[in-house]
Amino acid sequence: MVERKQGLSLKVQQDGPIALDAEFECEPGEVLALVGPSGSGKSTLLRCIAGLYTPEHGHIQCDGENWFDSRNRHLVPTVKRRVGMVFQHYALFPHLNALENIMEAMRELSPEQRRNRAHALIERLHLNGLAQRRPHELSGGQQQRVAVARALAREPNVLLLDEPFSAVDRATRESLYNELAELRRELRMPVVLVTHDLDEATLLADRMCILSDGRTLQEGSPDQVMQAPVTTEVARLLGMRNLFVGRVIEHTTAYSLLDWRGQLLKVRAQPQWPVGQVVGWGLPTSDVLLMPQKHEPGEMDNTVLVEIERLLSLGEHIRALLRSGDDLIAMHVPRHLAQRYELAEGQQIRIRLRGETIHLMSQIASNKQEPRDAET
Incomplete structure (x- = not known):
């Protein structure tokens, strides 16, 4: 028997027709x-959470x-799950006004109760x-607020938001x-937000849960996930452009030593x-730097000779695509x-790669950096 938990707990698996192998939890008052x-x-x-799709295997619990x-x-x-859901395009009834749309979510109450709660x-x-x-x-922003009000009208145990900001302009979104x-x-309920942003x-x-092909790849706080992706697959999904392959050579108390195509890199x-161990490694584009003209590089600055393959003007910045052997560095x-x-x-x-920000991770699939990845 699955142990009962407060908040939301999901673990589902199936091979098809939609492949799923996902697991996550969301505590009351938390946004996942x-x-x-x-x-x-x-x-x-x-x-799956709303009961609109039933997976083959697993469990879903909410509020015990x-x-x-x-x-x-x-x-x-579905009808017996207390779920509030806001769809991408809100799904409001076009023939009903805002008040009536909200009242539709409370049909089990008397008309007076529905009206009072809707006004609140x-x-x-x-x-x-x-x-x-x-x-x-x-x-668009007002429609979204009506959709949220309707979702909350049922006093749900969980609030589900499916790309709720994608249909409005940037100012409204902010x-x-x-x-x-x-x-x-x-709100003292779990809130699950679906977004590609x-x-x-x-x-x-x-907390964030990174998904690909129905699989949970990594879950943690935004800072944890963004700063320490567990695999190169996660790093790519997070938009990290500089991903390569190396082999761990040595560890000291101050740094680890990495062999990258015959070149030794000092990393944190x-x-x-x-x-x-052969590993994937990466670092942000902001930590690929030009060699200083007057000052010596720091102890953890790794000097690399590269050839400029492409320069792209981006307003006040230039994006440089640099070749080092078969690898491209953005x-x-x-x-x-x-x-x-x-x-x-x-x-x-000559450029310098800041070893303090070089992160090692599991190597998944191909790690060759394609030019289009560095330019997108």
Whole structure:
């Protein structure tokens, strides 16, 4: 028997037709962001929680209740799960006004109770004066607030948000971020946010779950995941451009030594990797630097001779694509520095890789850096 837990707990598996191998938990009052590319299974997992899709194996619990347990052939239907869900395009009833849309979520209550609660939610979501407007008379941000109010009307045990900010402009999105942050302080329920936007996830979530092809790859706080991806696959999904392969040579108390195609790199001490282990390694583009013209590099600065393969103008910055053997290194250079160093395609220069920020990880699939990855 699966142990009962508060908050939300999910573990589901199946081979097809939609492959799933996912596991995560979300505590009451916590926001968990499911992050991954299109087709990674994010929305399918939300549908599993809501009871709109039933996986072959696993369990789903919420607030101490078993909603799904394949071992005991237990399944609670959607109508009996207290779930609040906000869809990507809100799914408001076009023929009903804002007040009526919210009231539709409370059909088990008397008309007076439904109306009173709906008015309270309208005030809570800053929709005063808009109760009689139909969806087409509301802005995108106002429609989203109505959708959230309707989701909360059922007093759910979990709130599910499926790409809720994708249909509004940037200014409206920033305002809605603030409103969600304010609202979540009042909510004592798990909130699961589906998004493909890493900035959105790091801004709003307490924890992130990285997904690919229906699989959970890594879960943790945004800082933990962004700074220490466990595999090169996760690093790619997080947008890390500089990913390569090396072999651990030595560990000291101050640093670890890595062999990268015959070149030795000093990296921050990571003794958990055995000597001789082939690993993936990466570092942010911000930590690939030009050699200083007047000062000596630091002890953890690794000097590398490269050839400039391509220069791309990006406003006040230049993105440089640098070749070292078969590998390509992406670097951002302020425009004034690029001019001072007279950077040009085909030129050979020395750069430094900051060993303090080089992170070692498991090598998954191909680690060859493609030019298009460095330019996107």
